[in-house]
Amino acid sequence: MTALTNTQLSHFSAQLSAETLLEMYWYMLLARRTDERAWLLHRQGKIAFHISGMGHEATQVGAAFAIQRGVDYVAPYYRDLALCLAIGITPRDFMLSLFGKAGEITSKARQMPSHWSHKPLHILSTSSPVATQVPQAAGLAFAIKYKRENGLIDPNDASQPRLALTCLGEGSTSQGEWHEGMNWAGVHKLPFICIVQNNNYAISVPIEQQMAVSHVAERASAYGVLGVTVDGTDVLAVYDVMRAAVERAYNGEGATLIEAKCYRLTPHSSDDDDRTYRPREEVEEAKRADPILRFERHLLERGILTEALKQEYEQRVRQSVDEAQRYAENAPYPEESSLYEDVYMTT
Amino acid sequence: MPEMTLIDAIREAMDEELARDPRVFITGEDVGKRGGVFRATMGLYQKYGEKRIVDSPLAELSIVAIGIGAACAGLVPICEIQFADFIHPAFNQIVNEAAKMYYRSGGTWNVPLTIRAPYGGGIGGGLYHSQSVEAFFTHVPGLKVVIPSTPYDAKGLLKSAVRDPNPVLFFEPKKGYRSIKGEVPEGEYTVPLGKARLARQGSDLSVYAYGMMAHYAVQAAEQVAREDGIQCDVVDLRTLLPIDKETILASFKKTGKALIVYEDNLTMGYGAEIAAILSCDGFEYMDAPIMRLGGPDVPAVPFSHPLQEAFMPNPHKIAAAIRQLAAY
Numbered sequence: 048m049t050a051l052t053n054t055q056l057s058h059f060s061a062q063l064s065a066e067t068l069l070e071m072y073w074y075m076l077l078a079r080r081t082d083e084r085a086w087l088l089h090r091q092g093k094i095a096f097h098i099s100g101m102g103h104e105a106t107q108v109g110a111a112f113a114i115q116r117g118v119d120y121v122a123p124y125y126r127d128l129a130l131c132l133a134i135g136i137t138p139r140d141f142m143l144s145l146f147g148k149a150g151e152i153t154s155k156a157r158q159m160p161s162h163w164s165h166k167p168l169h170i171l172s173t174s175s176p177v178a179t180q181v182p183q184a185a186g187l188a189f190a191i192k193y194k195r196e197n198g199l200i201d202p203n204d205a206s207q208p209r210l211a212l213t214c215l216g217e218g219s220t221s222q223g224e225w226h227e228g229m230n231w232a233g234v235h236k237l238p239f240i241c242i243v244q245n246n247n248y249a250i251s252v253p254i255e256q257q258m259a260v261s262h263v264a265e266r267a268s269a270y271g272v273l274g275v276t277v278d279g280t281d282v283l284a285v286y287d288v289m290r291a292a293v294e295r296a297y298n299g300e301g302a303t304l305i306e307a308k309c310y311r312l313t314p315h316s317s318d319d320d321d322r323t324y325r326p327r328e329e330v331e332e333a334k335r336a337d338p339i340l341r342f343e344r345h346l347l348e349r350g351i352l353t354e355a356l357k358q359e360y361e362q363r364v365r366q367s368v369d370e371a372q373r374y375a376e377n378a379p380y381p382e383e384s385s386l387y388e389d390v391y392m393t394t
Numbered sequence: 395m396p397e398m399t400l401i402d403a404i405r406e407a408m409d410e411e412l413a414r415d416p417r418v419f420i421t422g423e424d425v426g427k428r429g430g431v432f433r434a435t436m437g438l439y440q441k442y443g444e445k446r447i448v449d450s451p452l453a454e455l456s457i458v459a460i461g462i463g464a465a466c467a468g469l470v471p472i473c474e475i476q477f478a479d480f481i482h483p484a485f486n487q488i489v490n491e492a493a494k495m496y497y498r499s500g501g502t503w504n505v506p507l508t509i510r511a512p513y514g515g516g517i518g519g520g521l522y523h524s525q526s527v528e529a530f531f532t533h534v535p536g537l538k539v540v541i542p543s544t545p546y547d548a549k550g551l552l553k554s555a556v557r558d559p560n561p562v563l564f565f566e567p568k569k570g571y572r573s574i575k576g577e578v579p580e581g582e583y584t585v586p587l588g589k590a591r592l593a594r595q596g597s598d599l600s601v602y603a604y605g606m607m608a609h610y611a612v613q614a615a616e617q618v619a620r621e622d623g624i625q626c627d628v629v630d631l632r633t634l635l636p637i638d639k640e641t642i643l644a645s646f647k648k649t650g651k652a653l654i655v656y657e658d659n660l661t662m663g664y665g666a667e668i669a670a671i672l673s674c675d676g677f678e679y680m681d682a683p684i685m686r687l688g689g690p691d692v693p694a695v696p697f698s699h700p701l702q703e704a705f706m707p708n709p710h711k712i713a714a715a716i717r718q719l720a721a722y
Binding site for chain 2: 154
């Protein structure tokens with residue numbers, strides 16, 4: 048697939064209806080505005096921490112729309128706000144997490160924000176040490192294959208997950224966990240997709256100090272896995288390569304490593320200051336290539352989006368984020384007794 | 395009742411669980427055709443096939459991580475770590491991931507995972523085939539830690555571990571794999587996790603132990619009864635986490651004297667927690683200083699035979715400690 052160009056794959060996105068394209072745009076916009084609000088809340092001193100996905104929205108929404116959202120397994124990482132919103136986590140859920148309030152669905156407000164989990168939507172719980180989710184996602188994919196081969200599920204049952212998707216940053220591919228997960232995926236030809244969201248920096252450390260190869264995707268051949276590099280700021284290009292990877296997984300053809308090149312438009316987290324390690328010109332240039340503006344231009348050119356519709360979307364997104372914030376601010380904190388719950392599952 | 399060895403009982407437990415539940419599978423290094431380096435899975439590959447008895451790549455963290463993912467997807471993995479000494483690369487996946495998954499997901503994603511690993515010294519294994527690693531994991535809420543000392547318990551506890559909805563570390567005293575024999579009834583039974591067992595009864599003092607040391611403690615207790623007329627309770631802890639305080643304290647209230655035996659390094663070992671429980675909750679019954687017999691505080695068990703023997707507690711050393719405590 049490395050040899051394939053986006054043009055050759057574009058028949059996938061060419062089939063997307065105007066309605067679906069607008070839905071993709073909606074989730075990108077929703078993620079961006081929710082993310083911006085989180086930064087604002089942090090600067091206002093209302094929340095303790097935020098970790099941002101700004102600049103990664105095209106990759107994540109392109110990926111989400113290529114899988115069976117809420118059915119296929121997803122083991123995300125902390126930048127996957129847009130991915131998780133597109134799968135079904137709501138701005139309200141995210142705001143409850145930011146404020147650490149009762150009713151927070153991923154962890155009962157035990158985890159820091161952006162440590163996603165939603166079992167009914169098949170989003171696996173993730174931790175903070177990076178790449179730990181990769182071999183676990185291989186385990187999810189192993190289970191899919193196992194259940195099919197041992198007759199535990201009907202292969203035509205649409206309610207059953209048919210692949211496991213996991214995401215991480217390029218810096219995290221330095222971890223042994225990533226290697227071991229990729230190796231299982233290759234050895235067992237698992238229905239597994241790994242998206243490396245390559246934004247060139249692991250907090251402050253540039254990619255040159257993480258790896259001696261110029262593209263993460265080059266590493267795929269070492270695992271007997273297909274590798275492809277895609278422009279992660281082009282939502283339709285990501286969708287196209289993801290659809291090809293999804294077909295491979297569904298058809299039992301094995302795992303795919305997708306390197307989506309994008310740019311982190313913000314510091315690593317609310318506690319970081321990227322001025323110490325990134326030139327401002329570089330950041331400004333990336334902002335001009337903002338994936339949301341890019342998709343917006345595309346949709347406007349095709350007449351799918353209009354200025355009036357854009358304003359309507361902005362207004363609806365704002366309402367949604369406002370409502371979520373209000374709800375979370377007014378929600379109570381968890382009961383102290385909840386500290387002691389869920390240590391062991393009892394049968 | 396048929397008599398069998400510890401490892402035969404372990405294999406029988408896995409065989410029965412594999413037959414009972416198609417979601418149960420085994421993975422680990424050499425568990426397939428080879429049947430495991432200790433033969434714990436011998437014949438299972440031939441019986442259940444390569445789809446259920448899966449030779450893993452030689453990479454311990456992935457064995458556990460694959461197990462976590464598969465368990466979250468509704469399977470019931472039994473993961474074998476070839477020697478407990480090799481579990482350390484998987485420490486992050488066990489402690490940060492498996493143990494915390496249920497808590498960190500607000501009680502939604504649970505991990506019904508069993509991790510088996512042979513542990514302990516006395517087999518000429520040197521620094522890296524002799525370690526006792528239980529204390530690293532008994533410090534971690536969310537995990538269960540089980541160590542059997544008899545074939546009966548090994549089978550019943552392993553079946554309970556496999557059926558438990560939480561991650562269970564099942565450490566097997568490998569020195570006793572073939573030397574420990576005992577009666578095992580035919581057919582289905584389980585031994586509940588979280589319950590210690592009174593392996594022997596006596597009123598002079600209480601010996602607390604697990605695994606190979608529980609086996610030795612019974613031998614030592616028989617010896618001092620015969621030679622010195624000292625009668626010991628021997629409490630085989632069986633499940634180290636969660637801990638059975640009730641049985642531990644019941645014995646101490648009867649005897650007022652406690653000897654805790656473990657082959658791990660003495661300092662900060664599992665016995666420290668037993669000592670803390672006895673001194674906090676059993677203080678009014680205390681009749682002598684709480685005594686611990688453990689391995690010395692050197693990095694690990696040396697290879698050279700006399701050095702290994704100097705490291706390891708054995709029935710003779712346990713008997714000497716019992717006599718010393720009884721005389722207090």
